[in-house]
Amino acid sequence: MTVVMKVGKISALTAITKILPDHAAALRQTLQGLTAASGGKIASLGTIHIVRWVIFDNDTRLLFATNFDGDVEDYMRDFAERAPEGIDAIWGHCEGYPGARDYPKLRDYILGSAIETTGYYCAYPNSTVADINKALAWKAKFDTFLDQIG
């Protein structure tokens, strides 16, 4: 899948879709709500390093750029299994969206609207979101320990 660039355990995917006429305001509200409160539902998926949505071209197009753990097929399927309503709430505002409950159609839609990644660098290509969160938790515990004995 040339539209997905993978370095170590981390993959990059960028997709551009057309926003339905007069849907940009509702989409903007959805995206702001979804990413508020430390990521909420997105954080609970546990495999997404960074995800960015940009509404551009005078409210007519949506850019979706993400970095995630694992292969795109596992990632998207997992995403569709756990949060179909979240996917519907976003791309339901875009043209040609087939719905999240039919996985092969969803995959074809997202990968069909994906564009090639030309350059990609990751500072920690072999560390998953879980690895990083675990390391940070250990660091916090160790600091607490040092505070207690100091």
Add this chain to the structure above:
Amino acid sequence: MRPYRFPFAHYHLLNVSDPVKARRWFSGVAGRCTSVAGLDAPPSMAFNVALSWQGLSAAGLPEASLSSFPQEFQQGMAARADRLGDVGDSAPARWDAPFNERVHALVVVSAMTIADRDTASTALLSDLRDNGLTAVGAIDAKLLAGPDGRLVPVEHFGYRDGITQPAIEGSGEPALPGAGISDANGWRALKAGEFVLGRPDETGAVPDLPTPASFTGNGTFVVLRKLHQHVWAFRSFLRSSATDEADVARVAAKLMGRWQSGAPLALAAEQDDPMLARDPVRNNEFTYSDDLRGTSCPIGAHVRRVNPRSGLAGPNGTSVHRHRLLRQGLPYGSRLPADATADDGAERGAIMLLVNADIARQFEFVQKVWINDGDFAGLENDKDPIIGGNDGSGTFTIPRVGAPRRRLPGLPAFVSTRGGEYFFLPGIAALRSLADRAS
């Protein structure tokens, strides 16, 4: 399907040489087939027919129908090798005949006695010649003999096998504790749509099925895996990793998640409990939710990886019920004697039939994520210690109470893939209708 209900089986692989005759033959044998739902009925024999995508194509199924089947089924198992971890010694280039080419059909003849099985197989093979079908291979599989010569449900490494099966709504089977999904009210059966096409699945909806629904409804997908077992390598690893004889048994139990008797570490963490192992009401009644660190049963143990129950902390735990498989396994080849002092190089292993409604979501996900990738459970690079694609550099982590975790290094592959294919098992009525489904 239930494992070891039948101690003897032949797996016949066939190719279609004349589509018209073959379709007529498939229609004709429909009456002799045992359906997934009706497996309880015939006590002494079972007969099942399934076709690969290549087989459906060779039989002349219309193009519109062929192209509506899922991508992975169309491609077949060999083409999915990278995804499945079938590389190196497990690569399709090394597979045994007839799996070195794409086979068209699978006929499973299962029986309670070897005589019944052989008679049925002989009749089948003599029947094929005039019916547009060619036999390209057959695998002889049967339970292994125990110390007293009686057949026992034990696989080549020495573990009792076939304990856990998912309970399915409407199957007519009693749902034993541990067989289905654990929720707030105890154990419940899985929705039939996880295993049968055209029924509501765990989402509550009926997923789209290949067309026409009159042909694919009530059907299912059967994944066949021919897995060679490196028994000598397995025993050598246990001996070199363990500190003494008792530790051999302990390490063996930690790798599997069950003692060789079948008693689960989740319920018998410190020592084997053969009484527990023999009790079908108790030997599966656990969820791992009280052992999230894996100090009783390691998180990476084989049975826990392929069926994590409620034992996955964090987001990966929420979709466990979407990745279940119905398993039927039988050994092939002879047992390596317990007192063997060297590898005899013999072919031995297991034929696994894995039944699911969605090959990519169920079988391929389990194979790729749960078996060959440790990240789903915070295991980093640890693969399944029993059937994972290890290469001699694998590790296995045993969490402990009151001591640092024990890590076993240098894990080689104990299993190599020697063949396999994806098959579609039509419902009885659909198989009967095959004669009329030409393009």
